Amino acid sequence: MRRDFFTHSALQPKCGHKIALEAFVEKDGHVMEGVLRDDAGCWYPIIEGVPCFLRGDLRPDFEWFRKKYHLSEIGHVQSAQTDSGQQALTNKTFSDKWSRFKHYGLEPGHEKFLFEWYCKKLDVADIEALKQFYRDRNHVLEVGPGSGFNTQFIAQNTSGGVVALDISDAAFTTFQNTRHLPNCHVIQADLMDAPLRDESFDLIIADGVLHHTPDTKKAVFELFKKVKPDGQFFFYVYKKMGxxxxxxxxxxxxxxxxxxxxxxxxxxxxxxxxxxxxxxxxxxxxxxxxxxxxxxxxxxxxxxxxxxxxxxxxxxxxxxxxxxxxxxxxxxxHPHNAWQHTEEEVAGWMKELGVSDFQFNVSNPNGISVLLTR
Ligand SMILES: C[S@@+](CC[C@H](N)C(=O)[O-])C[C@H]1O[C@@H](n2cnc3c(N)ncnc32)[C@H](O)[C@@H]1O
Structure with missing residues (x-):
């Protein structure tokens, strides 16, 4: 975590109002080990360069960290997830997957396939147009970045900054793959309980993520709140097949x-x-x-x-x-949560959100690619 994230305009702690940073170990411009405390007595550890904002049942056991740095005990906070048990099991799948496949999307040959697919998902003509798509976004949020190959691409091609948020240990892999980029910040958090201010982002990307939460619709509605008016939100969810x-x-x-x-x-x-x-x-x-x-x-x-x-x-x-x-x-x-949806269902969500400017981009038969403007 770079020190400037601590003053990031989108950062909003969940318990208190103000947040203070104490750095224990710093390296290459990052706080590798430290703690963020809010004024309500909650603290969030920074471990291996990644601040962890998970709360309640989803918070890992940080007893070793608490003892190491003589931190206070914090009371149990209820998780914001409707079904944190299923989410926790899903996290295990992805923590394992992204600890094994750290270079997915970053190895020779992967890029062409994955970014050409992104062109279809975002309905842009080619890779140059994809770069252009990101260029003028001030604040981008990528949710569930996995290896972080796309976070890296966005950060390299925008004049603004990128925040990547993942609930699993994927956050560590994303951090390792983007730590050299000064405009990129990575946090471990649940998208349903993100320490991020509403209406903060010009663009949010959640590719293949929301159907892995306990409730895809609630996840869409939660992230929608974080989009600035006139900002855009792309998500890809599984399509209900035959x-x-x-x-x-x-x-x-x-x-x-x-x-x-x-x-x-x-x-x-x-x-x-x-x-x-x-x-x-x-x-x-x-x-x-x-x-x-x-x-x-x-x-x-x-x-x-x-x-x-x-x-x-x-x-x-x-x-x-x-x-x-x-x-x-x-x-x-393997993931416990893996929901499938129909286009009619997703169109219904858009109606409920009052969104009239949205499109379903054709990217493959078993997914629904949605790009909306708030
Ligand atoms: C299938 S991977 C997709 C990774 C990447 N977007 C890609 O296309 O390669 C799903 C990711 O979503 C993350 N995820 C699942 N539920 C989440 C939640 N509630 N909040 C944040 N991230 C979540 C997982 O940890 C995992 O890294």
Whole structure:
């Protein structure tokens, strides 16, 4: 954490009003270990360069830190999450995933695939237009950055500043991948309980994040509050797929969410192999009728995609090695929270929020990419 974050205009502690910084260890312009205290007696540790604002049941056990720096005990604070138990289990998946795949999106070959996909998600023509999209934003918030590859890209291409917020240990990975960028700040916090002032951000990005919270709609509404009037908010959520896919997802998730991450990676390897082998044959078939009951439209289908979108997640992309492809399948099956939504549902949320300026960008069949202007 850079010292200037402590005076960041968006920072607003949850318990008190004023916040004070005490730095214990500093390195390369960052407070690597320290504490932020508010005037209500709450304190938030800074460990490995990342301030942690998690509260209640979601707050990690900081007893060792409290003893090390002779800090006061703080009373139990209720978590702002409706279901902090499910959120805590989901955090375990992502803490594990982002501790293993620290360079996702930053390795040769990843960039082209991921940023071309971002172009579709944000409906911009190409990578240059994507850079332009970020250029004049003063305050950007990326929620759930994972490895931080996109946070890094935004910080490198905006004239303003970026705050990245993640609830899991992904925050440490994002910090390591962005610590060299003076306009980037990383915090560990729950988006439902973020120490951030309302109407502070010109742009908020939450890509593949909100469906992993206990309630996607509440997460959308909570982040919407943080957008400045005329600011923009992009989120990508899973789309509700056909009945056969939902049936397989439900069954596989009911088994795989019980597994340790290690065992689940191993169990996913069969799906990854299936995706890899199907990709090799690169065969298309034409269905004149489609299968409406399963949501399969008529027309030409690549066989791997047909299986992938309508039956089982068996991701494969040649840009990634086997482990990274397998991680994408693990990411689908292991998190406890993984909701799917329809466009009608999301349009209903926009109506409730009073948002008329929004678009669904076409980026892939099993996701809904929403870009709204407040
Ligand atoms: C599937 S990863 C997506 C990472 C990244 N956006 C990407 O596209 O590669 C979901 C991320 O959301 C984070 N997350 C889940 N629930 C959250 C919450 N309530 N508050 C903040 N972050 C959350 C997870 O820790 C994880 O890093």
């Amino acid at each position: 009945a056969a896919k939902r049936f397989c997802d439900e069954f596989i998730r009911s088994e795989f969410t019980k597994l340790s991450p290690e065992a689940c990676y191993a169990a996913c390897e069969g799906f990854t192999e299936l995706g890899k082998e199907l990709s090799k044959i690169d065969v298309k078939i034409t269905l004149e009728k489609g299968v409406p009951i399963l949501g399969i439209p008529p027309g030409e289908h690549n066989v791997q995609r047909l299986l992938y979108y309508n039956f089982v997640k068996c991701f494969w992309n040649d840009a990634f090695d086997f482990e990274t492809n397998n991680m994408v399948n693990f990411d689908w099956y």
